[in-house]
Amino acid sequence: MILDILFPNRCIHCNRIIDGDLIVCNICFEQIHFTYFNFFENNYILEKCRLLFPIENAFALMQFEKENLSRKIIHELKYKSREKTGKILAEWTTERLDFKNENPDLLVSVPLHPKKLKERGYNQLHLFTETLSNFYEIPFNHNLITRNHYSKAQALKDRQHRLETQNTFSITENISEKHILLIDDVFTTGNTISSIAWEILKSGNNKVSVLVMAMDE
Numbered sequence: 001m002i003l004d005i006l007f008p009n010r011c012i013h014c015n016r017i018i019d020g021d022l023i024v025c026n027i028c029f030e031q032i033h034f035t036y037f038n039f040f041e042n043n044y045i046l047e048k049c050r051l052l053f054p055i056e057n058a059f060a061l062m063q064f065e066k067e068n069l070s071r072k073i074i075h076e077l078k079y080k081s082r083e084k085t086g087k088i089l090a091e092w093t094t095e096r097l098d099f100k101n102e103n104p105d106l107l108v109s110v111p112l113h114p115k116k117l118k119e120r121g122y123n124q125l126h127l128f129t130e131t132l133s134n135f136y137e138i139p140f141n142h143n144l145i146t147r148n149h150y151s152k153a154q155a156l157k158d159r160q161h162r163l164e165t166q167n168t169f170s171i172t173e174n175i176s177e178k179h180i181l182l183i184d185d186v187f188t189t190g191n192t193i194s195s196i197a198w199e200i201l202k203s204g205n206n207k208v209s210v211l212v213m214a215m216d217e
Contacts (some may be wrong), residue, residue, distance in 0.1 A: 001213060012076050013069055014122055023085050031071055032065035035215070041067055045187055045215050047208055052194035054201065056179065057209040061093050064186050064214035080123045084192055086124060089213050090131035097211070100134065103183035104209055107133055107140040108200075110192060111169075113136050113150040128213070138181070146170050167198050176204025188217040 008017045011025040024032070037043040039059045046058040062070035077085040109125035112117050117123060126142060133140040149168055180200050182193055187210075197208045 012072055021057055021084075021088075023076065023082070023088055024069070027179070028069060033065065033067075034092075034096065035060050035063060036096065039099065039209075045210065045212065046188050048187070049193065049197075049210055052190050053197040053208065055132045055197070055210060056207050057182075059093075059097055059210070060187060060212045060215035061096065062091065062214040064216040066093065070214045071153050076186065078120075081121070083122045083124070083127055086126070086128035086132045090128045093128075093132065093211075093213075094131070094135045101139050103136055104173075105138070105178040107138055107181050108112075108185060108196075109140070109142060109183040110196065111145050111147045112184075113147045116147075125183055126170075126183060132183075132211075144175070145199065146172055146173055160201070168192075169199055171199045171203050173198070174203055175206060178204070178205070179207040181209045181211055183211050187212040187214045 006115045007216050009020045009022065010016060011023070011028055012030070013024055013028040016025045016027075018019055025103055026035065035043070035047070043060075045060045046055065046067050047153070048057040049058055062073075064074070073085060073089070076082040077089070107129050109123065109129045111118065112123050123142070129140050129142070147168060148170055181198075184193055187193065193210055193212075197210075200206050200208055
């Protein structure tokens with residue numbers, strides 16, 4: 001209680017004091033650009049993925065436009081040790097994503113390289129994925145995919161390096177006849193998701209869908 005008084009939780013956008021389980025105030029929340037995509041209908045991210053690999057469905061929670069609030073939220077999650085932000089983003093997702101009783105079989109998040117995981121202290125997708133798993137009653141597997149190479153943050157790469165994803169990921173076990181929902185934070189070129197999707201598709205008669213926190217046009 002003393003810490004709450006001395007260091008109250010504040011909105012990451014306007015700095016107003018807010019409840020400890022929030023990241024933005026009600027006023028700033030209205031500034032977040034949600035996509036309102038339907039998981040089962042054609043949308044921008046689905047069209048982008050279709051150019052890269054066979055995909056079933058796709059959903060993005062927010063737009064990731066330059067200087068907008070979603071960019072700040074993702075930055076807090078990834079680089080400011082605000083791991084609980086993943087749980088909040090998952091709760092926003094459950095309010096907007098309806099699988100209509102056609103749940104995927106397994107949730108799989110994009111892995112960090114062990115060195116990057118040690119540096120950051122957590123995978124920013126794990127709490128997000130686990131919260132979704134609990135809500136939708138879909139199992140998750142954090143170890144199905146491994147990242148083979150250490151690389152700097154996606155935001156710090158130039159476009160050419162973002163395209164160099166060949167042999168970046170490996171699948172750790174044989175799976176077949178599964179509908180896998182791949183989860184990532186930001187969809188940019190789509191090459192990270194594509195690289196993982198092809199590993200899963202090569203493994204057996206699997207299907208792949210995509211869920212991201214935000215999409216960058």
